Amino acid sequence: MPHDAAWLKDATVRVQSTALGPTTEHRGRVEEIADGVAMISGLPHVRLDELLRFDAGQFGYAQVLEPDRIGCVLLDAAHALQAGDAVRGTGDVVRVPVGPGLLGRIVDPLGRPLDGKGPVVAQATLPIEREAPGIIDRDLVTEPVQTGVLVVDTLFALGRGQRELIVGDPATGKTTLAIDTIIAQKDSDMICIYVAVGQKTSAVRRAVDALETHGAFDRCIVLVAGPATPPGLQWIAPFAGMTMAEHFRDNGQHALIVIDDLSKHAATHREIALLTRQSPGREAYPGDVFYVHARLLERAAKLSVVGGGGSLTALPIAQTEAGNLSAYIPTNLISITDGQIVLAATLFQEGQKPAVDVGVSVSRVGGKTQAHALRDAAKSLRLDYAQFLEMEVFTRFGGTIEPRVQAQLTRGARLRTVLRQNQHAPMRLVDEVALVMAVQEGLLDGLTPEQVGTFRDHLGGALDTGAADARYKVETTGTLGEADKAALLSVLRNLVTSLEAPDV
Ligand SMILES: Nc1ncnc2c1ncn2[C@@H]1O[C@H](COP(=O)(O)OP(=O)(O)O)[C@@H](O)[C@H]1O
Ligand SMILES: [Mg+2]
Numbered sequence: 001m002p003h004d005a006a007w008l009k010d011a012t013v014r015v016q017s018t019a020l021g022p023t024t025e026h027r028g029r030v031e032e033i034a035d036g037v038a039m040i041s042g043l044p045h046v047r048l049d050e051l052l053r054f055d056a057g058q059f060g061y062a063q064v065l066e067p068d069r070i071g072c073v074l075l076d077a078a079h080a081l082q083a084g085d086a087v088r089g090t091g092d093v094v095r096v097p098v099g100p101g102l103l104g105r106i107v108d109p110l111g112r113p114l115d116g117k118g119p120v121v122a123q124a125t126l127p128i129e130r131e132a133p134g135i136i137d138r139d140l141v142t143e144p145v146q147t148g149v150l151v152v153d154t155l156f157a158l159g160r161g162q163r164e165l166i167v168g169d170p171a172t173g174k175t176t177l178a179i180d181t182i183i184a185q186k187d188s189d190m191i192c193i194y195v196a197v198g199q200k201t202s203a204v205r206r207a208v209d210a211l212e213t214h215g216a217f218d219r220c221i222v223l224v225a226g227p228a229t230p231p232g233l234q235w236i237a238p239f240a241g242m243t244m245a246e247h248f249r250d251n252g253q254h255a256l257i258v259i260d261d262l263s264k265h266a267a268t269h270r271e272i273a274l275l276t277r278q279s280p281g282r283e284a285y286p287g288d289v290f291y292v293h294a295r296l297l298e299r300a301a302k303l304s305v306v307g308g309g310g311s312l313t314a315l316p317i318a319q320t321e322a323g324n325l326s327a328y329i330p331t332n333l334i335s336i337t338d339g340q341i342v343l344a345a346t347l348f349q350e351g352q353k354p355a356v357d358v359g360v361s362v363s364r365v366g367g368k369t370q371a372h373a374l375r376d377a378a379k380s381l382r383l384d385y386a387q388f389l390e391m392e393v394f395t396r397f398g399g400t401i402e403p404r405v406q407a408q409l410t411r412g413a414r415l416r417t418v419l420r421q422n423q424h425a426p427m428r429l430v431d432e433v434a435l436v437m438a439v440q441e442g443l444l445d446g447l448t449p450e451q452v453g454t455f456r457d458h459l460g461g462a463l464d465t466g467a468a469d470a471r472y473k474v475e476t477t478g479t480l481g482e483a484d485k486a487a488l489l490s491v492l493r494n495l496v497t498s499l500e501a502p503d504v
Contacts, residue, residue, distance in 0.1 A: 030054070030085040031069060033078055036231040037275040038087075040070045046089045049129055055086040060232060061094050064276045071276030073232035075110065096240045098247035099123025103191070106208065106222040109237040111244075114224060123247070128239040130246065132298035139304040144369040144478075145256065145313055148184030148426025149177060151356045151419045154378040154436055155385075156341055159369035160254055160311035161302025165333050167318045167325065168343030172355050174317050175199075176423045177341070178258040179207050181315065184426035185256065186216040190313075191248045193257045195223045195241035197234050198264035207260075210424050227264075234268045242299045245312050249301070252308035257300070261317035262293060266329045283328045290332045297336050325360070339363040352420060358385055371429055371478030377436040381415070388412025407445070414444045417452050430474040431460050437485075438492045451499050458495060466491035 028043035038060060046052065050062045052072050058081060064071030072087070075094070097111040101121030106114045113120055141159035158164055166174050182192040194211075196204045204224055211217040221244055225237040238259045248255040259265070266289055273286035281287045293316075300314035318333050323345060325334070334340050339362045347355035367375075388408060395401055395409065418439055421427070427435075435456065438444055444452055463471050470484035480488070 025088060028052075028070070028087045028089075030081060030083050030087060033081050033083060034275050035271070036074050036078055037272060038072045038074060038078070038081065039276070040072050040087055041068060043070055043087070043089055046070055049093050051090045051092050051094055052087050053090050054081060055088075056080055060087075061236075062089075063272065064278065073235060073272055073276075074230050075232045075236070077230060093127045093129065094236060094240075095125040095127050096243050097122030097124070098126050098244050102221045102244060104218045104220065106224060108229070109223060109225050109233045109240040111240070126243050126247065128236050128243050130243060130299065132295070133301045133303060133307065137301070137304055137307045139302045139309070141302050141311075141365045142369055143254075143302075143311070144366065144371060145181070145190070146184060146188070146429055147181040148428075149180055149354060150421055150427055150432050150435065151354055151358070152177075152181075152341065153370075153427075153429075153432055154374060155358060155382050156339065156356075156361055156363035157366040157370040157374075158313065158363060159302075159366035160313050161300065162339070162363070162365045163297050163300045163314040163316065163337040164363060164366070165316055165318055165337040165340040166343070167320060167330055167333070167340050168355070169320055169323055169345040172343040172345050172348045173353055173423075174319070174343055175203060175207060175260055177343070177354055178260060178315050178317060179210050180424060180426060182211060182220060182256065182258065183214045183216045183424055186214065186219060189254055191219055191221075191245075191253060191255045192216070193221045193223065193241050193245045193255065195225075195237055195257065195259045197225050197237045197259065197261065198227045198268065199224075199260055201226055214424055231268045231271055234265065235272060238262070238265055238296055242296060242312075246299060249303060249310040249312040250308065252310045254311045254313075256313045256315065259296075259314070259316045261319055262333060263317075263319040263329050266293070285328060289329070290336075293332060294336050338365040352416065353423070354421060356419075358382065359389070371433075371474070373433045373474050373478055373480040374429065374436070376480070377433050377440060381436065381440070384408075385412060385415055388415070410445050411439070411442065414447075414452060415439050417449050418444070418456070428460070428475070429478070430463055430471045433474060433480070434459060434463055434488050434492060437488060438496070441489065441492070443492055443496045447496065447499060455495060455499055462491050462495050463488070466494070 026043050028040045030038050031041050032039040046062050048062055048065055052060045058076035060072040060074040062070050063073045097120050099122055108114055111120055141161045143160040145158040145160055147153055166177055168174050185192055208222055211220055223237060223241045225234040241257055245255040245257040269289055270285045278286045297314055300312045302311040303309055318330050320330050342357040342361045343355045344357040418435055467487045470487045473484055
């Protein structure tokens, strides 16, 4: 390329305006290196959470600051590092990409693609640790989250902006309940983020397959930190997921984050704390584990109109052992969240799936958001069911049973059958309202459990043809007038009659 006079002048200006001369930089030294953690000396000005870069190219962040050394949690594999390696502060914190470009993608906690679909298109990058909205920025939780799971929507309704814990023993359907809730959002305006921390790759694969086959994957971000990834990556995963979700919330949209699960996250936190020699407390967890999870879950919120009116709902998951809800991490999380859905291994083994233990589950916020039609239909459901369960235990000892008690037992048994629901089969609001009405009106009392199953299968179609107006009204307004109720009931009665006397 010919160098003309203008080019030369420009180049001269650039050279002259470049600050030459010495620059100072702090270089630290790796003192010790252990599973995913490095102790570093010689970096007195590094701040908490600052991103550190090793000369060999690896990254980590400062998790513990002591007067003469730093506990650095590695975000990359440690095997290439050794004592004596040089490291420096970057002056920045850990950031992740955010924006709609992440939808339909599987990424790691730093937003790097794991799905082989090419680079992630980010709208911006934001720090993984961000302050939760304050009191003034928040609004009350008033809009429902339709989970499509009958037992949850009728008895433990969730609202947008709520934090509800899903807790239970291994293999009691925790992940399935969360994934089903995501699947139910496929036609809604909710964006879902599924964060898998330390979960088996096969379990994550199953979750992703379910989302894909039920058409919910395009509205989803799946963030995976597998059990073999460095503990640092697993530690930041829920925070990174929160940042991705918050971006939608702050743009006036509605997001739902599932964190599967915080027990594994707490174990990782404990591992890191022990390696960086923080003093262990109860169950060997460091004292700040409560604060870590509270800080994380406080970021779920319903924002005020001034703040754009967006919402972020959180469904953290916790695992228990032998149903022990009073272990350290489950009690912490129960006290941080706005309620818990407890899944019981005994119910699961009896085939009662979803295995929600109605006696100890609670939703402290969402009840007020429940659609009027459903609240109306289900108002005495919880009490009736609790009475039935108690009565069932008593009558198990035999003896003669009064007809009135027998009727209550039959009703309760039908209710229990109805609350069973297959995985990945979300119900529409109108189906839920109709099904609960059918039980409460006693229409199902004369049917066998098989017939109840058939009733359920035909319900949606019958409502579509026989009560289209009522269906439309429930879906648009969440309410039912007397005439609509009568229309629904007549469809239900006809359906029951056709089952009792099938055409031969
Ligand atoms: N409602 C349901 N109907 C049928 N099978 C279910 C249901 N819920 C869970 N399962 C099955 O139970 C098994 C364990 O569920 P999973 O959600 O992985 O449990 P967890 O996350 O508690 O370990 C899975 O094979 C899942 O398919
Ligand atoms: Mg699971």
